[in-house]
Amino acid sequence: MMDNKMNRRGFFTTVAKIAGIAAIAPAALNAVFSSEANAQEKRRGSAPAAAGGGMPMVDPNDAVAKAVKYVEDFKKSAESKGNHCVTCGFYAKKEVKAGKEVGTCTIFAGKLVYANAWCASWNKKA
Numbered sequence: 701m702m703d704n705k706m707n708r709r710g711f712f713t714t715v716a717k718i719a720g721i722a723a724i725a726p727a728a729l730n731a732v733f734s735s736e737a738n739a740q741e742k743r744r745g746s747a748p749a750a751a752g753g754g755m756p757m758v759d760p761n762d763a764v765a766k767a768v769k770y771v772e773d774f775k776k777s778a779e780s781k782g783n784h785c786v787t788c789g790f791y792a793k794k795e796v797k798a799g800k801e802v803g804t805c806t807i808f809a810g811k812l813v814y815a816n817a818w819c820a821s822w823n824k825k826a
């Protein structure tokens with residue numbers, strides 16, 4: 701009889717502990733993953749998107765941009781022949797910045813290009 705009470709108490713204590721761990725575990729894991737994500741952002745040298753940092757624009761003077769003759773306005777390059785990022789297969793609209801549409805480009809990972817920019821890697825959107 702006494703053993704039954706002890707066993708029941710022991711069972712409920714164990715269940716309570718497991719339930720407590722189950723409730724705490726997701727929060728603990730979130731904290732770990734969140735701090736790891738922040739550490740990765742710091743290592744990359746960019747602000748987390750949640751902090752409003754957003755992605756930077758491609759600098760026309762950086763080495764890759766120069767190599768592909770990137771211009772922020774396709775009209776400034778005769779080579780563009782009227783083509784620009786918005787009609788390029790590598791472009792994906794992201795947002796509007798200061799009244800100008802910007803998007804991601806496969807060849808400029810982690811940066812944004814203007815919808816009206818152009819580079820020599822332009823490839824007609826399918």
Ligand code: SF4
Pocket residue numbers: 770784785786788789790791804805806807808813817818819820821822823
């Ligand atoms: S590859 Fe396409 S989207 Fe990227 S910069 Fe060149 S023209 Fe624009």
